Amino acid sequence: MTTCIETKKVSKIFGGLTAVNSVDLVVPEHCIASIIGPNGAGKTTLFNCISGYYVPEEGQILFYGTPIQGSPTYMVASMGIARTYQNIRLFGDMTAIENVMLGQYPRFKASWVDAVLSTSRERNEEKQAVQEGRRLLKFVGLEGLGDHLARNLPYGAQRRLEIARALANKPRLLLLDEPTAGMNPQETDKMTHFIRSLRDEVGITIVLIEHDMNVVMGISDQITVLDYGTKIAEGKPKEIQSNQRVIEAYLGPDVTSLTKKYQLRKQQRYDAQR
Amino acid sequence: MRSSALDKGIRTGVIFGIVIVTMFLIGFTVAGAGLVGKFFGASSSYSTPSLVYFVIFMILIGAWAGSSASTRPLVEADTFKYAATTGVSAGLISGLFAAVIGFIFGTLSANRIDPRTYLPSVSPESIRMFLFNQNALTGSLMLLVLLTASGLAGAALSFFLRNSDRVKSGARKASDSVSGIVQSQRVSSVVNNPYSRYVFLFIVAAVLIVLPRTWGGYWNYVFGTVGIYIILGLGLNIITGWAGQLVIGYVAFFAIGAYTFALLTAPEPHHLTWNFWLALGIAVLVSALAGLLIGLPILNLRGDYLAIVTLGFAEIIRILLKSDLMTPYTAGPRGIRDIAGPSLLGKSFLSDVDFMYLIILAVLVVTFLANRLQNSRTGKAWYAINLDETVARATGVNAFTSKLLALSLSAGIAGLAGVLFASRNQFTGPDDHALMVSINVICLVIVGGIGNIPGIFLGAFALKGLPEILRETESFRLLIFGVLLIVMMRLRPEGFLPAKRPELEKASAQNTLEKEAQS
Numbered sequence: 001m002t003t004c005i006e007t008k009k010v011s012k013i014f015g016g017l018t019a020v021n022s023v024d025l026v027v028p029e030h031c032i033a034s035i036i037g038p039n040g041a042g043k044t045t046l047f048n049c050i051s052g053y054y055v056p057e058e059g060q061i062l063f064y065g066t067p068i069q070g071s072p073t074y075m076v077a078s079m080g081i082a083r084t085y086q087n088i089r090l091f092g093d094m095t096a097i098e099n100v101m102l103g104q105y106p107r108f109k110a111s112w113v114d115a116v117l118s119t120s121r122e123r124n125e126e127k128q129a130v131q132e133g134r135r136l137l138k139f140v141g142l143e144g145l146g147d148h149l150a151r152n153l154p155y156g157a158q159r160r161l162e163i164a165r166a167l168a169n170k171p172r173l174l175l176l177d178e179p180t181a182g183m184n185p186q187e188t189d190k191m192t193h194f195i196r197s198l199r200d201e202v203g204i205t206i207v208l209i210e211h212d213m214n215v216v217m218g219i220s221d222q223i224t225v226l227d228y229g230t231k232i233a234e235g236k237p238k239e240i241q242s243n244q245r246v247i248e249a250y251l252g253p254d255v256t257s258l259t260k261k262y263q264l265r266k267q268q269r270y271d272a273q274r
Numbered sequence: 275m276r277s278s279a280l281d282k283g284i285r286t287g288v289i290f291g292i293v294i295v296t297m298f299l300i301g302f303t304v305a306g307a308g309l310v311g312k313f314f315g316a317s318s319s320y321s322t323p324s325l326v327y328f329v330i331f332m333i334l335i336g337a338w339a340g341s342s343a344s345t346r347p348l349v350e351a352d353t354f355k356y357a358a359t360t361g362v363s364a365g366l367i368s369g370l371f372a373a374v375i376g377f378i379f380g381t382l383s384a385n386r387i388d389p390r391t392y393l394p395s396v397s398p399e400s401i402r403m404f405l406f407n408q409n410a411l412t413g414s415l416m417l418l419v420l421l422t423a424s425g426l427a428g429a430a431l432s433f434f435l436r437n438s439d440r441v442k443s444g445a446r447k448a449s450d451s452v453s454g455i456v457q458s459q460r461v462s463s464v465v466n467n468p469y470s471r472y473v474f475l476f477i478v479a480a481v482l483i484v485l486p487r488t489w490g491g492y493w494n495y496v497f498g499t500v501g502i503y504i505i506l507g508l509g510l511n512i513i514t515g516w517a518g519q520l521v522i523g524y525v526a527f528f529a530i531g532a533y534t535f536a537l538l539t540a541p542e543p544h545h546l547t548w549n550f551w552l553a554l555g556i557a558v559l560v561s562a563l564a565g566l567l568i569g570l571p572i573l574n575l576r577g578d579y580l581a582i583v584t585l586g587f588a589e590i591i592r593i594l595l596k597s598d599l600m601t602p603y604t605a606g607p608r609g610i611r612d613i614a615g616p617s618l619l620g621k622s623f624l625s626d627v628d629f630m631y632l633i634i635l636a637v638l639v640v641t642f643l644a645n646r647l648q649n650s651r652t653g654k655a656w657y658a659i660n661l662d663e664t665v666a667r668a669t670g671v672n673a674f675t676s677k678l679l680a681l682s683l684s685a686g687i688a689g690l691a692g693v694l695f696a697s698r699n700q701f702t703g704p705d706d707h708a709l710m711v712s713i714n715v716i717c718l719v720i721v722g723g724i725g726n727i728p729g730i731f732l733g734a735f736a737l738k739g740l741p742e743i744l745r746e747t748e749s750f751r752l753l754i755f756g757v758l759l760i761v762m763m764r765l766r767p768e769g770f771l772p773a774k775r776p777e778l779e780k781a782s783a784q785n786t787l788e789k790e791a792q793s
Contacts, residue, residue, distance in 0.1 A: 051668055077670035091661045094654075097779045102658050106670030108651055112679060115650030116643055122650065129651075130782045137779070146779030169670060 001028045002064070004205040005050065005173055010059035012045050019045040021229035022059065027222070032199055032206045034216045037226035038249060043209045044086060046226070047175050051083050052076035063173065078106035082166035083175035088158045092151030096142060096161050099150050100133040103168030132168065140164040156187050167202070174198065176208040180215055188212060192219055217241065225249065278350065283360035286343035287367025294335065294372045298404055301395030302750055306331045307403070309744065322399050325407065329420070336424030337431065339364045344429035346436065357433035358426060365425015372421060373414035380410025486630035494626040496742040498698060501633035502691050503738045506715045507722070507730040508644045509687030514716070515725040516653060517680040518660025520581040523588025524688055524715055529707035530591065531561040531689025532696035533604060539614035543605050550616045554693050561689025565682040573677040576663055588709060595704040609703025613696050629698050636694060640687055644727055649776055656680055714738070717755070721762055723769025732770055
């Protein structure tokens with residue numbers, strides 16, 4: 001199986017704080033990988049390293065075998081890595097369809113001279129961009145809302161629009177930063193189905209950061225757990241659920257005794273009932 | 275317990291009273307009366323206007339005070355008694371202010387004390403007019419009565435307009451019939467008819483051809499300046515309005531364009547008398563190049579560095595042009611004379627009418643350019659950088675080169691404006707390129723509606739054309755600008771004509787439907 005994205009011993013240091021500490025991550029193609037971990041574990045920093053906002057101090061990031069660490073963000077984007085943000089970051093004063101059209105920016109070539117002369121290249125590309133924009137809006141279920149300003153859309157629609165904008169560049173890797181944050185159970189369910197269909201129908205590799213364990217355990221093919229910038233566990237959902245270090249990272253070191261106490265109580269109650 | 279109606283009236287009255295006193299102290303009462311006179315067709319603009327116009331002016335102010343005091347109450351019932359109380363008290367209080375100040379100055383001038391030593395605008399004529407040519411006591415009492423009565427009248431008028439069923443139904447009928455006409459089949463078929471667009475363009479073209487021939491040299495000069503400022507505004511709008519990078523020293527590129535052109539075509543100091551069009555092209559290119567060079571080291575940074583650097587750059591250029599160091603090359607503070615006018619096929623076009631045509635042509639070209647760029651791929655990338663540079667980068671926009679392109683296009687357009695300016699005056703000197711030019715351009719872009727092409731036209735007319743039309747108010751220009759800016763920030767914070775986004779989905783969907791219908 002081809003590897004889509006691979007980080008080799010990536011470290012990112014802010015002053016005295018090691019936000020990401022020599023993290024190895026291998027995500028095969030057509031796979032949904034989740035990164036989880038407590039707040040401040042370095043998940044988003046790792047995303048920022050991959051998408052080119054940060055240059056890691058150490059290590060290598062390989063995208064289909066090509067090293068990309070240190071490349072400017074726009075180059076990384078044009079190579080086919082798209083992302084969404086933890087707090088939605090749309091171009092609020094543009095319409096929804098313009099947001100999606102802007103997502104297609106690297107795929108087109110028309111320069112400002114083409115625009116001034118209105119060459120056939122410019123007109124064709126513009127037409128294609130609008131059509132593709134409409135298709136994507138329909139795909140994420142926002143048909144007919146294309147001419148609304150992005151900031152006027154409801155929250156769930158904004159999340160989906162952000163994904164549509166990310167998909168517009170036909171990426172091979174999609175980084176989703178907490179795609180279900182702030183959603184109710186029904187919306188979360190829809191989003192989960194949607195993410196799965198992205199992999200199955202469009203065939204993109206997806207890496208997501210998520211706090212909702214139901215989502216994570218439901219859709220991930222592999223899970224990586226970070227704590228204080230270090231990778232503490234990796235594996236299939238089942239393996240992570242029973243991993244002692246993960247439970248400790250989330251609930252604190254005394255959790256073993258707590259769990260034992262809890263189980264003992266439960267047993268006693270059960271016995272008493274009998 | 276104090277009545278809330280009285281309270282509101284007094285508060286409004288105090289504000290209007292202060293306004294009247296201020297207007298009197300700065301001499302605006304005379305200018306205002308002159309404006310009213312102009313409205314009624316009185317011709318003399320520099321002599322003292324007739325007393326009738328002053329009375330009308332004061333009645334208008336009183337009525338304004340009354341009507342703004344008697345707006346619909348939030349808690350109490352909207353009765354005539356309420357409106358009358360607020361109107362009368364507002365008029366009375368503002369009248370009291372006017373009467374007191376009138377009485378003081380009336381008594382002073384009766385005792386032959388000239389207040390002009392301290393208040394240069396309070397002339398004996400303006401005092402006499404303020405007191406209706408009466409003595410201090412009678413005049414100030416008349417002011418009091420006039421303002422109270424007009425306050426009541428204004429309040430009553432606004433009350434009846436608000437509450438009368440006939441007015442309401444009339445307004446509704448009028449607005450219905452207007453929107454009915456606009457939406458009716460016949461009008462929409464005319465508007466959507468492709469030929470009607472040509473007819474409209476033909477009318478505009480005819481007006482643009484005929485007007486410069488008919489309205490004479492003075493108005494050609496005024497509107498030539500407006501045209502040059504439209505070009506500057508459209509240029510600045512690219513980098514500041516669309517790409518969101520504030521450029522304060524925009525005048526630097528204007529100066530570079532003007533001086534490059536001047537040095538290439540004037541007999542002094544370099545004995546170069548190049549062809550007008552060649553020199554124009556070179557001047558525009560040199561300005562664009564200057565923009566590029568200024569942008570190279572700083573556009574990789576975010577924030578307002580560009581504003582500061584261009585501000586410094588503009589001052590450096592101006593001071594260099596003035597300095598002894600550059601005098602052999604740029605003629606120093608004397609400036610450059612005998613700059614070439616436009617010529618074509620050996621014929622030169624030097625008259626003001628010809629020059630107006632040239633400016634109109636340049637405005638059309640730049641408008642066309644801006645219009646084509648606005649919603650193109652490049653234009654969208656600029657706007658994306660403006661809204662959120664981080665995300666724009668992550669969608670694949672090379673923010674650095676985009677901003678660089680925007681800045682050099684802006685600079686090139688400023689260079690074009692500089693060429694037109696220098697060539698029209700046949701002279702350019704360091705004082706033509708003071709920072710005030712940049713500030714004016716920024717103001718007109720913001721007032722008109724940042725990012726919007728028609729808004730910039732409106733802004734240029736408002737800031738450069740209006741002051742010429744309202745000559746009486748010349749010495750109050752800055753005051754009026756200030757008031758205009760405050761009013762705008764309160765009522766239309768996005769400018770008079772804010773930018774709108776195009777409806778691409780709808781248009782595309784319509785196209786598809788039409789195609790399906792055809793096949």
